[in-house]
Amino acid sequence: MKVYSDNKFIKNIILIGPPKSGKTTLAETMHFQGGLIKRCGSVEEKNTVSDYHDIEHERGNSVCATSLHTVWKDYKINIIDAPGIDDFVGEVISSLRVMDTCVMTVNAQHGLEVAHEVLWNKIEGLGRPLAFIMNQLDHSKSQFDHAVKTLKERFGLKATVFQFPVNEGENFNSIIDLVEMCMYVYTQGGAKPEKKEIPANLKDKAEEMRNEFIEKVAESDEKLMEIYFAEGTLSPEQIINGLKAGILNKDLYPIFCASAKYNMGVERIIEFIATTTPSTSELPPEKTKDGKDIVCSDSNETVLFFYKTLIDPFLGKVSYFKVLSGKINAGSELVNIRSNDGEKLNQIFVMDGKNRQAVDTLVAGDMGAAVKLKSIKTNDVLAKKGSYLEVAPINFPGPRIEMAIEAESKNDSEKMVVSLREMAEEDPTFTVEFSKELKQLIVKGQGELQLDLCRWKLDHFDKIKTSYIKPRIPYRETIQMEANASYRHKKQSGGAGQFGEVHMRVLPYFEDMPNPAGLNVRSKDIQELPWGGKLCFFNCIVGGVIDARYIPSILKGIMEKMEEGPITGSYARDVAVAIYDGKMHPVDSNDMAFKIAGRMAFKDAFLKAKPKLLEPICSVEVLVPEDLVGDVMGDLQGRRSVIQGIDSKNNFQVVKAKAPLAEMYKYSTSLKSITQGRAAFSLEFAEYATVPGDLQNKLAEEYAASQEEK
Ligand SMILES: Nc1nc2c(ncn2[C@@H]2O[C@H](COP(=O)(O)OP(=O)(O)OP(=O)(O)O)[C@@H](O)[C@H]2O)c(=O)[nH]1
Ligand SMILES: [Mg+2]
Structure with missing residues (x-):
């Protein structure tokens, strides 16, 4: 593999967006377009590089954030294809920490979705550049203008159209590019387009939109603004420089057009990422806990940050890292700053899904993986012995749901706990703990799909049959x-x-x-x-x-x-x-x-x-499009909840309620089904409150009966 020794030529992007918006398809097409695979796989055929886990094939969606890369001329673009379903938000959060530009997919049929709002809340504070890809423009229900309108309503004029489709829908094959002021026309099979003049009937529209976008570009720099006022336009070079500055300063979120499935628009997006988005060395440096900069330069001391751990059934533990500074050579020996253990990285790899390519060197700003590093956990740093290079850990969200788990055969219980602990090491948003109070083994996570995945792994990899049961409620x-x-x-x-x-x-x-x-x-x-x-x-x-x-x-x-x-x-x-x-x-x-x-x-x-029973009450917040507020409220009220209010949050509504934990069993599944996956929720313990009298009597009778049995 070519050695990329200059960080300027390495770009790191994360593909994020709502479920099914086309991230995995886009990642596959980008990988293919870079000439790294001979045939472009598809989600339907279950042969994409990125969705390679059996469970992803079974379910038809991503559950892991998968690394792969593409190349364009002298550039290497590291891509992480993140899952859209918010049960797997841990995968998104860990990857966001190390990736430099966020590329958000938008399904042109739907425009802005609740998932965008949730993701935006996660990326806003990170100060990462953002670009949008309007995907699925070949779909008969694609509605580009409406989708752009929803983005502008949410993100204001920062969301700037760089391209627009000529003929969205089933016949989609042409895109007007406002940077190059030309029309790209694709043949069946996509890939290389023909570059044509903008048709006469679209010239005025294109001019108008280009002016809008040049004005936005000019705003990124005072000098450019002066030139723009004086001359009414900018030169191609000035546009590119303005674009770079606007993207880096987060003044501009460009909107691109694509049909990832038919490989239309993708090469232009790759070129844009390569030439216009920042490299790690152009972004503010990572800091140590005591406030020192870890400057991304290959001439500095080597520092690796481990952002993800994966237990592979064949390879064992795979630890994914970013080179924060210096360079790492195969065979290097470094020290784990947390545990002080020495680690020798006999081999380092570039990962494309499950495919590994051993490389000799990776430089600052690049991404890689190593296998069987004994002491390494997510959030660890490897550096030279004696360095004080502790960095702030990735902050993962607390659990939202819990279940009690049991092995069908008692003999498997111990092995099951060992495997579940391994899964918790892999996914910091998942925990397992025996509750002395409830006398049950409790697993906690972000949603039922995530917990189902654990059961699936126990079944497939360990041959342990398990079942989930409703966890007991910790009454007081x-x-x-x-x-x-x-x-x-x-x-x-x-x-x-x-x-x-x-x-x-x-x-x-x-x-x-x-x-x-x-x-x-x-x-x-x-x-x-x-x-x-x-x-x-x-x-x-x-x-x-x-x-x-x-x-x-x-x-x-x-x-x-x-x-x-x-x-x-x-x-x-x-x-x-x-x-x-x-x-x-x-x-x-x-x-x-x-x-x-x-x-x-x-x-x-x-x-x-006059004894009374208290039950745990949770604060629930559901972010939902307006047309679904009634359904969400009705469901919550059926769960003995008290609605605290409805607020608007940008383009959506937030339903706030206090709900008894006893009634929130399997809420994530139920909410998905009521809203067809168009809502997001948060849930956390709030307080203890009195149980209604009839329920207290019922619970007391049940307890008395169980005591008599004993
Ligand atoms: N028509 C059309 N379908 C597409 C396009 N891109 C993706 N799809 C289809 O949309 C579905 C979802 O695509 P994925 O690539 O798995 O979407 P994703 O965003 O990775 O989904 P999650 O992993 O669940 O978050 C698949 O059936 C794809 O074939 C596109 O450009 N046009
Ligand atoms: Mg996917």
Whole structure:
């Protein structure tokens, strides 16, 4: 493979956009167009370089962000084809960190979609240049003008048309290029177009649009603006320079035309990327945690940043990196800055999907991969020993949904956990953890498709059959009034006896609560409970009726019952307990007896104190096009949610609601089906709130029945 030793000739782009807008098809066509494959594959034939995982073939969409590249003249363009479905947002986020220009696909049938808004929120703060590709112009329902209008409504005049289609729809084959002021006409099979003059009937339109775009280009530089005002136009060279500046400064988001499927417009897009988008060295440098620049230059010290880990069934661990500075040669030895482990990179590869090409050297700004690096995890940095080159980690979003998972055969449980942990290493938006509280193995992630993929991997690679079950709900129990109870634990039949008697009062706990009325408080202890909320313990024993050494045992008994609350066995919280009387036996009293008495008295007092069950409530936000607001709200209301409001956010609506976690099982699938995938949601824990009375009774009865069975 040719050695690309000058960063100016290396460009890194990420293809992002809504599901099915054509990213994988475009990546394939770009790869083909660079002469790197003999035949252009298609998503339908399941033979694209980028969608190479079996699950991608099975599902017909991307689930991984896949690296591949293309070439144009002396340029190398590294491409990451990101998945559109937002369950796999982790793949997008990690790739965004290392790619220099974002190329967003727009399906010309739909124009701006919710997915664009969600993606924009992720890229806006990164300060990366952005270009749009209006794809699927060959589709009978393509509507270029409308789609451009939606982009302009959202992104203003920054979204600038560089090309427009002559005959969109089934006969699409011609594009007017406003930079070159010519018409590209494609024959069947696309690829190399014929360059023609703009037809007379389109000349005025083209002139008008070109002026609009030249004005936008001129705005990128004061000097250009002066020339433009003086002469009414710019020279081709001035246009290119203005374009570069406008793109780099994020003043201009050019809109290109394509039919990725029929390879129309693609070569021009490649040329544009090669010649006009910035290389890494032209962008602000990556910084260390202590604020130093890591300048992208091959003459600097070598620094590699690992942005992605993939466990390949054949290769094992594949670690993907970007050369932030210096250069990396096969055989180099570097140190993992996090763990201090030495790592020798015997081989380094350029990856095109699953195809590896070993290379000798990669320079600053280029991308590569290495296999079987023992210590390397996503976010690690490899550099020279003794360097302090910690960089800010990629921030992945917290989970939105969770499921309990079980192996069908108990013998597979351990192996299943090992595999799930590996998957969590691969995908930082996925977690696996045994919940002591719920007594279930809980996996968490962004959506059901992502979790289904884990099950699919267990089935295909490990031959472990598993099933998902509804996770138990972490209810909480508390009380609403004060109540007294006493309990005498007495066992005196044969041998050493047991005796302990405890009188207690329970009260609802709240911040700065007064001491219990009428009791002589000798000490007060407030404990933060590991599961949230507090326990306030008042020792009100007078006259030594219970020896001080038994008080911790009573507290232990209370804590035992708080861990398995009296109504449903859930954790209890926000309770104050006052021990104010009791009895001892000179011989038979011991720790065990007082622990039991404490536990039983607490249970009785709790049940008398108008106990109530609390459930976790989530804040849900759904970003949705206006025509679907009603459907989304109706569905949420059917889930016992309280709608908090509807706000408009740019071209869409945000429905905000508070919803009980118990009702949000499989929400991501359900939302996809209600909205045909045209909405996005966020969901996070907000607070605990009272469970409706009838539901509390039902849950209490179920618990009582299960206790009887035991
Ligand atoms: N007519 C037409 N169809 C296209 C074009 N580009 C892609 N498609 C089709 O659209 C469908 C989705 O294409 P993909 O390339 O998989 O889209 P994607 O954006 O990668 O989708 P995700 O990976 O799910 O995000 C496939 O059936 C493609 O054949 C195009 O330019 N014209
Ligand atoms: Mg794809």
